Each structure stands twice: as structure tokens, then as C-alpha cells.
Amino acid sequence: MFKLTKTSIAIALVAATTMGTAMAAKYGYGRAPTQDEIDMMDIDVRPDGEGYPEGSGSVLEGEPLYIQQCAYCHGEFGESAGRWPVLAGGEGTLADERPEKTIGSYWPYASTIFDYVHRAMPFPAPQSLSDDETYAITAYLLYLNDLVDEDFVASKETLTGFKMPNEDGFFMDDRPDSPNTRCMENCRDPESIEITWDSTELGVTPIDHLTDDADEAPTEAAAEPSIDGAALYKQACAACHDMGVAGAPANGDAAQWADRIAQGSEVLYDHAINGYQGSAGYMPPKGGRADLSDEEVQAIVDYMVESSQ
Numbered sequence: 001m002f003k004l005t006k007t008s009i010a011i012a013l014v015a016a017t018t019m020g021t022a023m024a025a026k027y028g029y030g031r032a033p034t035q036d037e038i039d040m041m042d043i044d045v046r047p048d049g050e051g052y053p054e055g056s057g058s059v060l061e062g063e064p065l066y067i068q069q070c071a072y073c074h075g076e077f078g079e080s081a082g083r084w085p086v087l088a089g090g091e092g093t094l095a096d097e098r099p100e101k102t103i104g105s106y107w108p109y110a111s112t113i114f115d116y117v118h119r120a121m122p123f124p125a126p127q128s129l130s131d132d133e134t135y136a137i138t139a140y141l142l143y144l145n146d147l148v149d150e151d152f153v154a155s156k157e158t159l160t161g162f163k164m165p166n167e168d169g170f171f172m173d174d175r176p177d178s179p180n181t182r183c184m185e186n187c188r189d190p191e192s193i194e195i196t197w198d199s200t201e202l203g204v205t206p207i208d209h210l211t212d213d214a215d216e217a218p219t220e221a222a223a224e225p226s227i228d229g230a231a232l233y234k235q236a237c238a239a240c241h242d243m244g245v246a247g248a249p250a251n252g253d254a255a256q257w258a259d260r261i262a263q264g265s266e267v268l269y270d271h272a273i274n275g276y277q278g279s280a281g282y283m284p285p286k287g288g289r290a291d292l293s294d295e296e297v298q299a300i301v302d303y304m305v306e307s308s309q
């Protein structure tokens with residue numbers, strides 16, 4: 001019998017450590033990351049203040065940055081310009097049938113604003129904001145949500161412990177994972193349970209397209225619906241492409257588009273529909289608009305190509 005004494009645990013640990021080294025040697029590749037490499041990825045900021053960088057930024061400094069880099073998607077006052085997320089307002093709507101979840105109405109911690117904006121925004125160029133710029137925009141977003149005055153300056157000190165209105169709306173759910181009482185009364189005979197088309201009458205699954213009427217629809221629509229590529233471009237693609245991301249047909253970077261066009265339409269369609277990582281940035285599938293059909297995206301690409309020639 002092997003008894004676990006202090007010495008035997010120590011021996012086991014030594015064995016495990018040696019084994020780790022042996023494994024690394026066995027695969028023969030990889031190395032420990034340098035501190036710089038870790039620092040580059042280690043950018044999370046937590047509610048308790050851990051992770052905030054040095055620096056600061058005020059509401060007044062944040063306003064022009066926000067107007068330039070964020071407002072064309074999120075609206076001048078965070079009300080959203082179109083279908084992008086709303087960033088301000090919505091107080092007191094959480095119990096409504098259609099709650100408006102914003103930073104102010106929903107988010108429990110201010111650290112998430114700094115962390116998220118720093119990490120992921122602006123959408124076309126994530127991680128392009130400096131620490132001070134991120135502080136300034138965080139201050140401005142708190143201001144848009146009426147949570148600070150216009151002389152507020154965001155920093156590690158002022159954001160740590162900053163109380164957000166809905167913080168108490170989040171709590172540890174202390175119910176047990178399983179209440180472990182099994183109901184064995186009034187059970188239905190499994191044989192009697194039948195799944196039929198009628199089951200969907202509960203309204204959970206839309207079935208209109210499966211009904212007989214739907215069969216006729218294609219014939220009616222067969223008269224080639226015309227897609228307005230220019231209008232769809234404005235709605236779905238201009239936010240990035242008119243800003244000079246990837247050049248754009250509209251702002252006249254014809255040389256760059258000549259190279260793109262030279263790849264042929266099939267490649268452009270494929271990149272626009274499925275997304276791709278280029279050297280200038282990431283092109284999200286359909287520009288993030290999953291609701292567009294492939295045909296619509298192709299029509300937009302045709303428009304982009306035509307208007308850059």
C-alpha cells in the first residue's frame with residue numbers, strides 16, 4: 001500500500017514537474033512567452049480596479065473622439081444610428097416586455113465599458129485607442145447615460161468602485177443546481193405524447209413558410225426582384241467603407257480598388273459574403289449583416305466595383 005506522506009507528495013510533485021519538462025522536450029517546439037508578449041494580451045480590467053492602466057481622460061476630451069469614431073454607428077447621443085447597439089438611455093425598462101439594455105440601464109460595472117471599448121471598439125479598428133483616449137470615451141459614455149457631470153475625469157481612481165445603477169440587479173444565484181425532488185405524480189403516459197405539425201401551434205416555431213400557400217410564393221416572386229445595390233451599400237457597408245477602411249469606391253481610392261477588382265468578381269463575392277482577414281483589417285461576413293442574402297451582397301459588390309471604375 002502506498003501511503004501519502006509529505007515526502008511521497010514531494011516526490012510525486014518532482015516526478016510531475018520532470019514529466020512536464022520531458023513533454024516540452026518531446027514535442028520540440030514552442031517556448032515560454034516573454035513578459036512583453038504576455039503584457040500585450042493581458043489587457044482585462046476588473047470591477048475591483050485590477051488591470052486599469054495609468055492615465056486619465058475627461059468627458060470633454062471624450063466628446064470629439066466619440067463623435068469622430070463612434071457616433072456614425074452608435075448615434076451622436078448613444079441612441080444608435082440605424083441598427084447598431086444603443087449605448088445610452090433605457091433606464092427603468094428592464095422589467096418591460098422589450099427591455100432596452102444599455103450601459104446605463106443594464107451594465108453592472110464601469111470597468112466593462114473601459115475593457116470592452118479598449119478591446120473591441122471602434123468596430124472597424126479594434127485596439128486602436130490609447131489608454132487615455134479610452135478613459136476619455138468611457139467618461140463620455142457615462143456622461144451620455146447621466147451618470148457623471150461634464151467635469152468628470154475617468155481614471156483608475158475614479159472608476160474603481162464606481163457604482164452603476166444596475167449593479168445590484170446581478171447577484172449570485174444561490175438556488176441549488178438540482179432541487180433533487182422528483183415529481184412522480186400525474187405523469188402522462190409517454191405513449192400518448194405525439195409530436196405533430198399542430199404541436200407548433202404553441203407559436204414557438206414559425207411554420208408559415210411550410211404551409212400550402214408558401215408554395216405559390218416563388219411563382220409570384222419569379223418576376224426578378226431588383227436589388228438596389230447603391231442603397232444597400234449605404235445601409236450596410238458605408239459605415240466602414242466610406243471611412244476609408246479598405247479604401248472605398250465612394251471616396252475614390254481607385255488604385256487600391258483596381259487591385260481588388262483584378263481578383264475577379266467571384267473572389268470579391270466570396271470575401272464579402274464569407275468575410276476575410278486582409279492586411280488593412282478584417283472584413284466581417286456580409287459586413288456583419290447576416291440578414292442580407294448572398295444575392296444582395298453580390299449586388300452591392302457589383303455597385304462597389306462599378307462605382308470605382
Ligand code: HEC
Pocket residue numbers: 066069070071072073074084085086087101102103113116117121122123124137239240288
Ligand atoms: C462600424 C460601426 C461601429 C463603430 C464605428 C463603433 N461601434 Fe461599437 N459596436 C458596433 C457593433 C456591431 C457592436 C456589437 C458587437 C457585438 O455584439 O459583437 C458594438 C458594440 C459596442 C458596445 C457594447 C454595446 C452593448 O450594450 O453590448 C459598446 C460599449 C461600443 N460598441 C462602444 C463603441 C465606441 C466607444 C466606439 C468608438 C470608439 C464604437 N463603439 C465604434 C459597431 C460599431
Ligand code: HEC
Pocket residue numbers: 123124233236237238239240241245246260263267268269271272276277278279280281282283284286287288289292297300301304
Ligand atoms: C466593419 C467594417 C466593414 C463593413 C461593415 C464592411 N466591410 Fe468590406 N471590408 C472591410 C475591410 C477592413 C476590408 C479590407 C480587408 C483588407 O483587404 O485588408 C474590406 C474589404 C471588402 C472587399 C474587398 C475584398 C478583397 O478581396 O479585396 C469587398 C468586396 C467588401 N469589403 C465588401 C463589403 C460589402 C458588400 C459590405 C456590406 C454588405 C461590406 N464590405 C461591409 C470592412 C468592412
